[in-house]
Amino acid sequence: MSTPPARRPEPPDASDPRAFLVVPARVWFSREVHAVARDLLGAYLTSRSSEGDVTLRITEVEAYAGAEDPGSHAYRGRTSRNAVMFAEPGRLYVYRHLGLHHCLNIVAEPTGSPAAVLLRAGEIVDGVDLAWRRRESVGVVDSQRQLARGPARLAVALGLDMRANGADVTEAGGDVVLHRHQVAVLPTHKSGPRVGVSGAGGEGNRFPWRYWLTDERTVSAYRPAYRPPTSVDAS
Structure with a gap:
């Protein structure tokens, strides 16, 4: 009895927004931080755990340019807190904001150049129920x-x-992995000042380094950094 010929796999559906996704190589993250930040818009980040997988479509980011950027954690050099920013690109830099909340960043530019992209907002496209339970465990959704x-x-x-902290998003089988479209097409986006950055790094005309997808409902609202009132303000 002859063996039937192997069935050819069906081609990806080009109308599917997640068709033709690839895990970018480390060199992709080794580029200039603003190029990486803009190209992360529309990419997908998946977190895997024993509870299940959750996938996020990135809709808003902020670029931080290390020693050249007074808003960056690495502006004054390397510390135990920001050490991952000086490591190879394509790794997660995670920190606690005000000791309360975690923030996720992806390291960019060549090793030793401590640039990173903050993930500000996204749309949950897979694992919605799990994401909802996690959010409800800490607050109202x-x-x-x-x-x-x-x-x-x-x-x-x-x-x-x-x-x-330090997770490698370039590993296809890792616990945290990034996928982007194989053919780079930058979605329509806008830019503006970063959210809540104080001091010189908060000067929007010098650092309009927040990027977001146009007309995307999940993008967060802009808030300037808190500035205590002065006697002039109070008068």
Whole structure:
């Protein structure tokens, strides 16, 4: 009896927004931080755990350019906290904001150049129920739009904390992995000042380094850094 010929796999559906996705090589992250930041818009980040997988489509980011950027954690050099920023690109840099909330960044530029891209917001496209449970465990969730709208919510929805610091998003089989479109097509986006950055790094005309997808409902609201009132302000 002859063996039937092997069935050829069906080609990807070109109408599927996640068709033709690839895990970028480390060199892709080794580029200039603003190029990486803009190209992360529309990419997908998946977090895997024993609870299940959650996948996020990135809709908003901020670029931080290390020693050249007074808003960066690496502006004054290397510390135990920011050491991952000086490591090879394509790794997660996770920190706690005000000792309360976790924020996720992806290291960019060549090793030793401590640039990183903060993931500010995204749309949960897989694992919605799990992301919802995680968010409800720490606060009120009023809509799916709010699941990962803002960096702290994003980290909670993905189930990531300081244990993910240094994770390699270029490993296809890793616990945290990034996928992007094989053919780079930059979606329509806008840019503006970064959110809540104080001091010189918060000068929006010098650092319009926040990038977001145009007309995307999950993008977070802009808030300037808190500035205590002065006697002139109070008068």
